[in-house]
Amino acid sequence: MKGLEIKNITKTFGRTKALDNVSLVLPAGKIYGLLGRNGAGKSTLLHIATNRLFADQGAIFIDGETVVENDSATGKVYLMSTQNLYPENMKVKRAFKEGKFFYPGFDEGAACQMAAEFKLDTGKKIKNLSTGYQSLFKLIMAIASNAPYLFLDEPVLGLDANNRKSIYQKLLEKYAQTGCTMILSTHIIEEVAGMIEEIIILHDGKVLRQAAVEDLLAGHYQIAGPEEAMQAYLADKSVLHTQTFGQLLTATVEGEPGPYPDSLSVSRPELQDLFIEITNEKERSQS
Amino acid sequence: MNGKPALRYHATDFCISLLWYYGILIGLGIALFALGTYLAAYHGLGEVDVEIAAVSGITMFYLFVAGLNSYKADFFYLLQNGISRRTQFVTLLIVGAVLALLTGVIDLLLDELMLQALRSIGLGVIDMSDFVQPASAFPLLSKYIGVVFLNGSAFFVGLLITTVFYRLNTLGKILLPIGVFGLLVPALSFYDHYTKHLTNASRAIDTFVRSGILSYLLIYAVFLLIVTGLTWLLQRRAQIKSPVS
Numbered sequence: 001m002k003g004l005e006i007k008n009i010t011k012t013f014g015r016t017k018a019l020d021n022v023s024l025v026l027p028a029g030k031i032y033g034l035l036g037r038n039g040a041g042k043s044t045l046l047h048i049a050t051n052r053l054f055a056d057q058g059a060i061f062i063d064g065e066t067v068v069e070n071d072s073a074t075g076k077v078y079l080m081s082t083q084n085l086y087p088e089n090m091k092v093k094r095a096f097k098e099g100k101f102f103y104p105g106f107d108e109g110a111a112c113q114m115a116a117e118f119k120l121d122t123g124k125k126i127k128n129l130s131t132g133y134q135s136l137f138k139l140i141m142a143i144a145s146n147a148p149y150l151f152l153d154e155p156v157l158g159l160d161a162n163n164r165k166s167i168y169q170k171l172l173e174k175y176a177q178t179g180c181t182m183i184l185s186t187h188i189i190e191e192v193a194g195m196i197e198e199i200i201i202l203h204d205g206k207v208l209r210q211a212a213v214e215d216l217l218a219g220h221y222q223i224a225g226p227e228e229a230m231q232a233y234l235a236d237k238s239v240l241h242t243q244t245f246g247q248l249l250t251a252t253v254e255g256e257p258g259p260y261p262d263s264l265s266v267s268r269p270e271l272q273d274l275f276i277e278i279t280n281e282k283e284r285s286q287s
Numbered sequence: 288m289n290g291k292p293a294l295r296y297h298a299t300d301f302c303i304s305l306l307w308y309y310g311i312l313i314g315l316g317i318a319l320f321a322l323g324t325y326l327a328a329y330h331g332l333g334e335v336d337v338e339i340a341a342v343s344g345i346t347m348f349y350l351f352v353a354g355l356n357s358y359k360a361d362f363f364y365l366l367q368n369g370i371s372r373r374t375q376f377v378t379l380l381i382v383g384a385v386l387a388l389l390t391g392v393i394d395l396l397l398d399e400l401m402l403q404a405l406r407s408i409g410l411g412v413i414d415m416s417d418f419v420q421p422a423s424a425f426p427l428l429s430k431y432i433g434v435v436f437l438n439g440s441a442f443f444v445g446l447l448i449t450t451v452f453y454r455l456n457t458l459g460k461i462l463l464p465i466g467v468f469g470l471l472v473p474a475l476s477f478y479d480h481y482t483k484h485l486t487n488a489s490r491a492i493d494t495f496v497r498s499g500i501l502s503y504l505l506i507y508a509v510f511l512l513i514v515t516g517l518t519w520l521l522q523r524r525a526q527i528k529s530p531v532s
Contacts, residue, residue, distance in 0.1 A: 052366050052527045071289040074369035083527070085367035087360040098299070101292040102368035 002063055003028040003181065004049065004149070009058035011044055011205075018044040020205040021058070026183070026198075028063070028148070031175060033196035033213070034185040035275055040202040042185045043081065046151045050079040062149065078103070078147040080138040082154050086126045092137055093122040096144070105146030114140045114170070118163060131158030139167055143174050150174075153185045164188075168195060189272040201275065203282050213271060220274055221257050224250040225264035233260055241277040252277045293370050293378040297361075301353070301386060308349055309393065312342060316401055323408040342401060343394040343434045347441040350386060354445020359453055362525065376522050379446065380515060387439030394434050395427070423500050432500065436507050443514045450521045453528075 004026040011019040019041045026032055036042045047053040049060050051067050051074045059066055065073040086095055092115065099106035115122050118136050120129075129137060135157045142150050152171075156164045172195060175182060184192050199216060201209040209216065220240070223233070230249040234242070238254040252274065257266045269277075357379060365375050423429035452460055479485040496506050 047527060050366075050369070051371060054524065054526060069371040069373050071369060071371050071374055074371065075289060077369060079367070085363040085527070087364050090364075098296060101295045102370070 001025070001027070001061075004183075005061040005064075006045070006049070007059050007061075009045065009048060009055045009060065011041075011048060011053065011055050017205050019048075019055070022202070022205070022207055023058075024200060024207060024210060026181070026200075028181045029179050030197045031182045031184065031195055033189070033192055033199040034183050034202065035189060035199055036185075036202035036208075037279055041205040042202055043153050045202070046079055046081070046153050046183065046185060050074055050077050050151065052079075075102070076147060077149040077151060078142045078145040079151040080142045080153060080155060082157060084126060084134060088127050089125060091123060091125050092120065092129075095126065095137070095141065096122065099141060099144060103145040103147055107144045107146060111140050111144035114143065118166070132160065132163070135159055136163065136167075139170075143170055146178065147180070148178070149181045149183075151183045151185075155184060155186065156188060156191070164191060168192070171195070189275055190270065193271040199271070199275075201278060203279055204286075208282055209278060216274065217268055217271065220252060220254055220269055222250060222252050222267050222269045222273075223257065223260065223264050224248060224267075225261070229261050229263045233264060240281045288371070288374050288377065290374050290378045290381075292368065293365055293374055294381065296365070297378055297382045300361075301382060304353065305386075305390075308346075309397075312345065313397070316342075316397070316404075320404050320408070323405065323410055327408045341394075342397040343391075343437065346390050346394050346434075347437045350390065350438050351441035351445040353386070354383070354442040354447075355449045357442075357446050358449040358522075362453075362522075363527065366527065372522055372525060376519055383439060383442045383446070386442060387435045390438050391431055391435040394438070395431055429500065432503065436503075439511065440507075440514070443511060443518070447514050447518045447521075450518050450525075454521045454525060 004024070006022055006024040006026075009019050009022045010017070018039075022041070022045060034042050034045070044053065048055050049062075049067060051069065054068070059068070061067065062073040062076055067073045067077075093112075096108050096111045096115075099111065100108060112122065114120075115137075118140070120133055120136055120140070126134065126137060135155065136159065139152070139155055142152060142155075150171075155171075156167060159167065168191065171182065174180065184196060186192055193213070196213055198212050199209065200207060211219075223230070225233075225248070227244065227247055227249045230242075230251065234251055234253070237251075240252040240254060242249060242251040244250075252269055260266065361379075362372075362375065366372075420429045420433035423432075451463070455463060475485060492506065496503050
């Protein structure tokens with residue numbers, strides 16, 4: 001299969017179970033959003049998928065090949081993580097120069113061009129860059145690598161709004177040009193909501209949802225109206241969340257709205273709101 | 288296994304480092320020679336017995352430090368670029384072997400040059416490889432093997448030490464030196480003091496090593512196999528340590 005296949009991955013750090021029997025199938029050529037609250041296991045999963053960490057159980061395959069100690073599989077992936085894994089004394093320009101050692105399609109010219117565009121000083125040591133510029137540097141490496149799989153963990157950490165917008169544009173251009181597979185792991189969901197095609201929500205190391213963004217949004221709705229009418233309407237519905245503002249009650253509901261009284265109004269939820277309500281609901285049900 | 292990218296990275300890294308090292312060393316050698324010549328010409332060295340370490344001895348320390356610096360940063364960087372632990376280890380073996388062979392040749396040439404130059408002005412040279420040369424009808428070959436052994440061992444021992452410390456947790460990092468130097472070494476000393484087993488074994492190995500090139504190479508191979516084998520055992524399950532969410 002072309003794509004990423006994750007089979008029953010479990011990973012424990014001391015007493016903490018970071019991933020608990022996670023299984024996913026991510027066909028190639030899509031932009032995925034890997035969402036989850038802090039400590040959900042997103043980074044751990046991406047680290048295991050790139051052979052940086054070993055799973056306690058399970059296996060991960062890229063294009064049918066195991067990622068464990070397999071240069072052929074891991075060579076197809078560029079993982080941009082929040083950690084800086086570049087040598088302390090390495091300068092940006094050397095990293096650009098050496099990019100083609102590891103990624104045959106690495107475009108040094110494009111990397112230098114993007115660096116100039118974002119005013120990234122290529123003569124600086126990577127460790128001396130600010131958080132935002134470190135993110136920019138790693139994003140440039142990812143985009144210029146031309147790797148068929150780009151895993152981006154908190155890609156816009158420390159970037160200002162202007163640079164975030166430009167970077168999303170660059171990522172979309174890269175996707176349009178190459179049809180690469182991207183996994184975006186981020187907490188800034190509203191900004192990537194328009195980019196991602198499918199989302200995976202991890203919660204406490206388990207897969208809570210995997211669905212196409214359109215299907216997920218179409219499978220939920222928000223409804224608001226007077227409390228009395230709402231109580232009657234919601235009686236037989238699968239309610240994720242309710243909130244009262246004076247006499248007005250709003251609710252996020254799973255499923256189709258069906259017939260409802262004229263006094264109520266229905267709208268589609270935002271992806272970020274839905275994410276918050278799905279994860280909160282899970283926590284409520286656990287407690 | 289795709290070792291070419293990792294080899295290119297290591298080759299670039301070590302070429303730059305070696306050029307700096309030998310550049311500085313040659314510069315120092317020339318400065319020393321000039322100073323010695325000046326002192327001999329204008330003041331006379333008289334009865335002063337000055338001995339300078341041979342280049343091969345200095346290179347051994349350089350390669351030990353290079354070995355110490357050849358793990359953590361490279362491990363992170365190569366993992367970032369999709370290179371597996373196995374490929375990293377194999378390429379380091381190749382790089383270490385090439386470094387030992389290459390520096391062996393350069394060191395012999397520089398040693399000879401330095402020996403002639405310094406002797407001409409009355410200075411002496413301490414050559415550490417003199418202590419570990421196998422008996423042979425070919426002194427130059429014997430010296431070369433000795434230098435390669437020292438340089439290669441220094442690099443791989445440095446690599447093993449840095450790998451051990453990377454794999455240990457904080458408590459382990461404290462307990463290991465205490466265990467080795469505070470318990471193991473004194474215990475072995477006491478044991479040897481009463482039994483002489485270790486002294487006798489060491490003498491037997493030394494005699495065997497010096498008996499010929501083949502025995503020397505055999506011991507060298509066993510030693511390197513133990514050092515690199517331990518290194519691989521520790522590197523094969525190494526992971527990125529920083530906390531991940």
